[in-house]
Amino acid sequence: MSHAHAHCSCEHAHCSCGHAHAHHDANTPWRSIAVGLCLLLAALVAEHFSLTLLLVVGLYLAAYLVVSHEVLEEAWHSLRHGDVFNEFVLMSLATLGALALGEWTEACAVMLLYGIGEALQDRAVTRAGNDIESLLHLVPDTAQREGADGSIATVAVADLRVGDVVRLLPGSRVPTDGILLDRAAAFNTAALTGESVPREIAADGEVLAGMLTVDAAVRVRVTRVSEESAVARIMTMVRTAQERKAPAERFITRFARVYTPIVFAAALLLVLVPVAMAVWAGDGGSSLWSVVRLWAYRALTFLVISCPCAFVLCTPLAYFRALGLASRRGVLFKGAEYLTLLHSIDSLAFDKTGTLTTGRFRVTAADAAALPWAMAVESQSQHPMAQAVVAYGRAQHVAQPTATEVREVAGHGMAAVVDGRRVKVGKQRFAAAGMDFAEDGLQHVYVSVDDAYIGRITLSDTLRPEAAAVIADARTLRLHTAVLSGDKAVVTQQVGSAVGVDAAYGALLPEDKVAYVAQMQQRGHRVAFVGDGINDTPVLATAEVGVAMGALGSEAAIETADVVIQTSDLRALPWALRLAHRTHRVVLGVIAFALIVKVAVLVLSAFGEVGMWMAVFADTGVTLTAVLMVMTLLRAPRMAR
Numbered sequence: 001m002s003h004a005h006a007h008c009s010c011e012h013a014h015c016s017c018g019h020a021h022a023h024h025d026a027n028t029p030w031r032s033i034a035v036g037l038c039l040l041l042a043a044l045v046a047e048h049f050s051l052t053l054l055l056v057v058g059l060y061l062a063a064y065l066v067v068s069h070e071v072l073e074e075a076w077h078s079l080r081h082g083d084v085f086n087e088f089v090l091m092s093l094a095t096l097g098a099l100a101l102g103e104w105t106e107a108c109a110v111m112l113l114y115g116i117g118e119a120l121q122d123r124a125v126t127r128a129g130n131d132i133e134s135l136l137h138l139v140p141d142t143a144q145r146e147g148a149d150g151s152i153a154t155v156a157v158a159d160l161r162v163g164d165v166v167r168l169l170p171g172s173r174v175p176t177d178g179i180l181l182d183r184a185a186a187f188n189t190a191a192l193t194g195e196s197v198p199r200e201i202a203a204d205g206e207v208l209a210g211m212l213t214v215d216a217a218v219r220v221r222v223t224r225v226s227e228e229s230a231v232a233r234i235m236t237m238v239r240t241a242q243e244r245k246a247p248a249e250r251f252i253t254r255f256a257r258v259y260t261p262i263v264f265a266a267a268l269l270l271v272l273v274p275v276a277m278a279v280w281a282g283d284g285g286s287s288l289w290s291v292v293r294l295w296a297y298r299a300l301t302f303l304v305i306s307c308p309c310a311f312v313l314c315t316p317l318a319y320f321r322a323l324g325l326a327s328r329r330g331v332l333f334k335g336a337e338y339l340t341l342l343h344s345i346d347s348l349a350f351d352k353t354g355t356l357t358t359g360r361f362r363v364t365a366a367d368a369a370a371l372p373w374a375m376a377v378e379s380q381s382q383h384p385m386a387q388a389v390v391a392y393g394r395a396q397h398v399a400q401p402t403a404t405e406v407r408e409v410a411g412h413g414m415a416a417v418v419d420g421r422r423v424k425v426g427k428q429r430f431a432a433a434g435m436d437f438a439e440d441g442l443q444h445v446y447v448s449v450d451d452a453y454i455g456r457i458t459l460s461d462t463l464r465p466e467a468a469a470v471i472a473d474a475r476t477l478r479l480h481t482a483v484l485s486g487d488k489a490v491v492t493q494q495v496g497s498a499v500g501v502d503a504a505y506g507a508l509l510p511e512d513k514v515a516y517v518a519q520m521q522q523r524g525h526r527v528a529f530v531g532d533g534i535n536d537t538p539v540l541a542t543a544e545v546g547v548a549m550g551a552l553g554s555e556a557a558i559e560t561a562d563v564v565i566q567t568s569d570l571r572a573l574p575w576a577l578r579l580a581h582r583t584h585r586v587v588l589g590v591i592a593f594a595l596i597v598k599v600a601v602l603v604l605s606a607f608g609e610v611g612m613w614m615a616v617f618a619d620t621g622v623t624l625t626a627v628l629m630v631m632t633l634l635r636a637p638r639m640a641r
Contacts, residue, residue: 029119033112036067040108060104068095068111094300101293101300110304114620139209139226143175144168146219157226164222174211176229178220179204188212189567263306263602270299270606294608301605301614305598314590314626318634322583325636330566331576332550338562341545342580344526348474348573349517349539351531352485352495352506355549355570357461359532361385361443363392367455370447371396374457376403376418377425378445385459386414389445392457413445424448432456439490466571467499473574475500477581480525484513484539513539530573547573578637586634590626597622 043059065072074088083089091114098107145155146165157175160166166175174187186198189211198214201207207220209229226232271292278291319336326333333339350356361384375393378386380403393400403416403423413426424431424447431446432453445457474481482503485492489506496504505516513529517539520527529536529543537560540546548561549568558564565572604610 029115032066032070033115033119036063036108036112036115039063039066040105040112043108044105057104060108063108064095064099064104064111067108067115068092071111071114091304094304097296097300101297103297116620118620139229140173140175160222160225162222162225166220166222168213168218168220170213170215170217172213174207174209174213174220176209176222176226177224178207178222180207181219181221183216183218185216185218186214188214264303267299267302267306270302271295298605298608301610302602305601305605305610314594314623314630315587317627318583318587318590318630321630321634322579325634326576326579329572329575329636330569331572331579332564332566334562334564338545339580339583341526342528342563342577343584345479345528345544345577347480347482347520347525347527349482349484349513349520349527349529349543350501351529351536352483352487352492353461354532355530356467356483356495356499357463358568359384359461361388361459361461363388363457364442364460365458366392367447367457370455370457371398372401373418373423373449373454374425374445374447376401377406377414377416377423379403380406380416381408381414385443385445388459389457421449422451424451442491463495463498464570466569470570470574471500473571474577477574477577479577482516484508484516484529486510510536510538514542517542530570575637582637583634586630589633590629593629594622594626 039059040063043056043063046056046059068091071088071091075092078089091111095107095111098104098110139157141157142154143157143160144152144167145160146152146167152167160176165181166178168174180201180203182203184200184202184205186200187207188198189208206223209226209232274295275288275292278288316336319339322339323333323336353359366389371389371393375390375398378389379400381387390400401418403418406414406416408414409426409430412430413424415422415424417423425445428435428437428444428446431448435446435453437444443459443461445459446453447455447457471481481501483492483496483499483501483505485495485504485506486508487506492506493504505512508516513536517527517529521544526544528545528547529539530547530549531540532549536548540548540560540562545563546561547563547565548558549570550558550564550566563576565576601610601614605614
């Protein structure tokens, strides 16, 4: 039978055997099971019709070896490496003991049932792994690269370089991250983010590897090589997460190391104590042999039951499946431990710009006299506010003069010469010194020409449309919420009031955000911080769980955070919280179920009320049931509308 999932309890992959199991063809265990079943039936028929003993024994041995040879090999390998207390040694000892006691049918049947259970478990584990491994198929092997002369060449995706232009036909997958050229187009992002509705991406907007063009041929300029693409980062984060155990996994591993030797010792005592009492009582001959046989059988049954496979396998399987579900939704956990930590938090703190707001500015008012001058200067800047001013002016069909001698005055604004006149665009004290304006909480760009103030342009950051619903959802989860921003206090409070958080604090430096979270922690709260900027990295590292908005966030924030929301949809945050809660409940339920059944059957077996068949159910059957519980109960929560 296949042990590709590495059953039981080792450091490497949930098993105490201490080495990686061989990966076999998926059909191999079923072939062995079918052949072993046929041989067992043949042995039963031969025994029924009283055929020669040699034939009957030969058929039983053949059936046993066919269905158990991999378990015996694993047991031998474990013993050679000094690992005595594991499932394979246990099953081999129990069934070989049954053979020695003349329980031929039971020994073969136990291994046969065990093999069926293992094969079904392998299938369930493979299904969980498919959630993650399917990411490997999101990127094509080749791409259509456009040459400088307009020619098209088919090249391997790995050969694409930054700056290359790729052509995509309708229905094609984006091979690596890039910038959309020419015009806006719709992309299906379901494979990366779980969004069912195609996303409209404007010209010069970012497209990610794995997205699917919907109804138009497009051109994309490569901005990241394939090894650094969104899909590559997802795979790296998910694989790293699989290697980082959650606290529950670490506890189960430690528990199994203590539990299994204790059960081995109990099984040995279950034989030695009754036999010693029989010898003390003066029993001998056939009477003593009957005692040995009876209690040896019970001890072997006890051993079959004892393996902690159900909770040792299913605990990591639950986290493995949860990580896969999250990655398909565009939520990347950097370790299974953060699923547990996210379940335990009671407070959520948010950055404002780029997190509760889109980080995209729009002009809400503009003095007509100031707009052309501002457009001329701001067209030379890449700042989001400058780009918003230029975009607004062009949408209003305002003629844009040409600026020369452009220079940036750090922290203040920009100065230039436009049509022979000196123009300043920026903050009030830079471009409108001496003017007196009341504080209104809005963002203004002031404009002066030859040091004479001529007007201003008002901008505002836009709230994420889902922000208020996300905060309301957090309330249903009984979480305290706060906004921590470096923006003006009045602006931060306006945003906080609009989305409904419990507290809002503005004008904070990065160290002020860290101090706030530290104070919350000192009061016994467990805090998750959600941010996207490089200035958020200190507080992301301080919080119990740091969450980065990966679609728009800085590389520093993404690297520092424990959880990355790959999509720009903030609704993924309460979704991830619910997944963490559900995973915790499923893990506890499975462990409780497995322990209750095993302890009950262990006690019954010690008193001879349970035979080896029931022992197989208590081991393989309970393990299989626990696996099915994980696969059935642990499903992705619904994304809030």
